[in-house]
Amino acid sequence: MNATTVAVDLAKSVFQLAVADEHWKIIETQRLTRTQFERWFLNREVNLVIMEACGSAHHWARWLNSLGIEVRLLPAQYIRAYVKRNKTDAADAAALLEAARASDMRPVRVKSVEQQALQGMHRIRSLWMGTRTSRINALRGFCREFGIAIPVGARTGVEAISRILADPNTAVPDLIRGTAKLLVEEIRLLEARIAQLERELAAIAKFSPACTTLLSIPGIGLLTATALVAATSGDVSHFKDARHFSSWFGLTPKEYSSGSSRHLGRISKKGDRYLRMLLTHGARERAACVQGGAGRRARGVWRAPLGIGCAESKQPQ
Template sequence: MHATTVAVDLAKSVFQIAVADEHWRVVETQRLTRSQFERWFLNREVTLVVMEACGSAHHGARWLNSLGIEVRLLPAQYVRAYVRRNKTDATDAAALLEACRCADLRPVRVKSVEQQALQGLHRIRSLWMGTRTSRINALRGFCREFGLAIPQGARTGLEVLGRVLADPNTACPA
């Protein structure tokens, strides 16, 4: 079968595929596992694949590009407007085809492995900083329960907290 456009809705372990003809009508839908998904594209002639932009979509897009297939990643917030019925994988795939027809939607560029790794490091650092601040604020709150005022700010707060806990005459119990 010669497919011109394929919409792929990625889930954790299954892929919903909607195949469209040259008039953008859905002519076939399939629900595939990861291994079936890879075999499906190896055995078909596909010119364009449309996916919702997410972390795993970039990996899939790189793999499909290596097969010589053009991939368009569409921003998820714009695709949502094209979902007609209740949100299911099949309706999401059909919505991707509708959204792809819209010339106003600008696709997301496929990220390289290095770009994704760097973005992951930034997200991890942001999470660590958030939990660090949360823990420091909790310690400040516990110290206030014993009448100790710890100043705001990570650096000064930790310095004062260290001095308070090192003092043998502190109001904090051992």
């Protein structure tokens, strides 16, 4: 049988298929295991596969492309409106077919293995930064319970806590001091791992023309450049203009308009939160430098490079 279009509702081990003819009419449905899913496409002639841009979608899109099949990934948040009545795997697959027919539905570009690996490095760094922050905040809280105030700043705070724990006359009881030292050791280990990961990102950026170009822009540092390349593969030609690119990760304002009344509110905060956080820190740092004096404006001196010293989403207090 020659199917024109196949909509796939992805899952970890169960895949729901809706097969449509050239008129977008569902002529067959299948519920397959992972092995059956791979065998099904190897034994069928398929022109187009439609999937949500969700977990594992890019992997399956690359695999299907290797078979010569066109793949269209649709934004997951826009599919819900096309689901009829109750939510089931079959209804989700049918909704994908309806959504694919919408002329204004823009597909998501399939990411390469290198892009996803680079994004994974950024996610790992974010996890380590979050763990480091939580450990520092915990130590601050413990010290506060014993009447010890820790100065503001992650690095300054860890150094102060280390000195307090090493002091035999400190107010921190012996009962908790040993365990608290283990937390400090864990923080030091996380910092070493983060530094190593940043060195690996720097090596990647050194041999990436797209990263080199981005690093020449004021407000763009190592993390922002590599994260943008990972998200867009260094090619933004598929965006209509700069405003559409900004809208993609939520930097354009929300609009509340009706008739002749138009109101633009705060930024929408849609899209990639991590990218938006990096760019916001870059803009904040750049603004601080501009306000620092005429000499600083002339030289374009930064107090800290974006993405290394000031890209944490939350500083420990």
